[in-house]
Each structure stands twice: as structure tokens, then as C-alpha cells.
Amino acid sequence: MTVREAVTVERLDGAGAARAEGELRKVYAEVFAEPPYFESAEGVEAGFRRFDAEVREPGFRAAIARAADGEPVGMAYGHPLGAASGWWERMITPVAEGMGREDGRRTFGLMELAVRARWRRLDVGRRLHDALIEGAGEERVMLNMWPEATAALAAYRRWGYRKVGEARGGADGFVMDAMILDLPPHS
Template sequence: MDGAAAAQAQGAFALVYAEAFAEPPYLKTAGEVSANSTRLLSQVRKPTFRAALARTADGTPVGIAYGYPLSAATGWWDRLTTPASAELRREDGTRTFGLIELAVRAPWRRRGVARRLHEAVLTGATEERVLLNARPDVEAAQAAYRSWGYHKVGEAHPWAGAALHDVMVLALRERS
């Protein structure tokens, strides 16, 4: 999906996000879910925004994945607890796809839905790598990311008041 399609499906994205992140350890409040919906409606306006939405045959939303390439001015790297090399931090708007959210509702987990969403949002990707933040205390997500080839490059508090997250990178390809 591009941003316009994701905006039209915003209700489905909100439903998956609210349900998936209401669980421990996230415990997102209604206010936090609303704030995420507001952020999403801003993010979908980026011309490089990409998303995937999984639904059942009857249209029930099951899972979401979305993000966009990081600009040269991204603050993503600024939240690391230890400094990263200039080469790791280098962004130009085409180098790194920032995976903002990947979530699957509980009844559909452990069925490969997250993997297929991940693949769908990266189909046709021209970036050389993917960057995400993941809570270290969510073992299933950590195991999935590692099995897909992600490796930890640092730790960060991605926003003010956030729990410590692992910053993980997946190499898609090396630029020539």
C-alpha cells in the first residue's frame, strides 16, 4: 500500500495497533493509541511511505506493517545510548527503510503473518537496509527478527519516556 491506501484503511491499522499493543509489556493507553493514529495520518503523507495490511477472507484486520525511508535529517540515530559511527548513522533518504510498526493480533500469531507482512512492505525495496526498534523483553519478536537476519547495533529510548529498545538492522543489499 502507498500512503493514500493506508490512510483509507486507517481504521484497520488503528484496530490492530490498539489490540496488539494493549498487551504487556506495552500496555498502551487509549491516548497513546490515538496519538499513534494521528502520527500515522501524518506519516502516510510522505511520498515514500509503504504499508502492508493483512486481513482474513472476510476482511477482518489481522496485522500491519509500515514505514518509510529515513531522511538525512532523521533523529532516529540520536536516541542511541552509546554513539554510533558516522557510517552507521549516514542517511540520505534512500539508504535505510525505517520499519515503524509491525504488529499482528494475538489470534493470528505464530502463523507466519508477521513474516509475510514484513516481506510485503519490503517488496521492491531499493534501500540497502532496514532499521527498527524492538523491545528486548518481547522474546517472540526478538526471535523473529533474528531469524530474518536482523542484528542489534545499539540500544535507544526512541522517544521521551520510552522503555529501552534494541536498535536492529537488516542488510537488504550493498550499494555498488
């Protein structure tokens, strides 16, 4: 069995993600301590205070990847954007009229996706991403990402995402790329 085959991906709802918080936090803390993020322990704590609220959002879903020994190697999570989500209000770049209309069913907000270094380039990130959007009723997926994260940017582009503008992120107002993936219509 190859390393790629040995990795399993499990999709979780909000309650399941809350139970797996320790595993998700472990992956998050390790991955986002790396450049270009340089996330501190305080930043991880702040991120998981948001996570505690996000798991209660309607439609929240997560995915966790584990190695054959059960060790968490990747994670992703998000939820549909409601009308009052605030994502579009952080845009610096004007977007086409109607693009920012949200109703809790139109757009899935991909909040985080992270894969530990040893398991990168094995399609773990893609499998996590696909587990989140498989069978989704949303029209599109939106994410904000650091433009300096060139490997992540290349992956998102390969998966079909396109940049729609720039947005302010976090309390310190750093600039992030806002990206959208249009999902195929459901029959």
C-alpha cells in the first residue's frame, strides 16, 4: 500500500468536528506556523475561538485526513455563507453587481484547508476539498488566501478557482486574494 492509499479522509458535521477539534487544531497549528503564515500560539487560539462558533453554523462541514496509524495529516472546514456573513464587506476590489448576494445556500465558504508537510503533493488537499463539496447544494465555493502561499495558490488554480478580487483579512487588515470556484449545476 502506498502512502497515498494509506491516507483516509472522513467528512464531519459540526458536532463531529467539535469532537475532533484537538486533531484539527494540531494540523492547523503545525501548518500555519510555517511561512508565509507564521501563526503564533495566540493566533491559533484566536482561530479556534472562531472555530467554536463556526461549527454551530448551519451547514457546517469539515474533513479530516488520517494516516494509516490514525495520525491527523490534513484538515479542511467551512460553511455556507449567510446574508450577514460579512465576507463581501471586507472586499477592497469592487465586484460585479450581484456577486456578493448571499442567502445561506449560494456560496460555501472554505474557511481553512491545511495539509502537514510530509503528506503534501499526495492529493490529500484535493481529497479534503472534494469531501467538503461532494453533494453540496451550493453554486460556488469562496475562499480568501494569502497571495504569498504560492503552492496553495497553484493548487486552487488547478482545481478551477479564479481570483475575483482582494479582501482585508483579520484584525490587522492584511490583504488576501478572494477566490471563487463555480460548481457544476445539480440535476
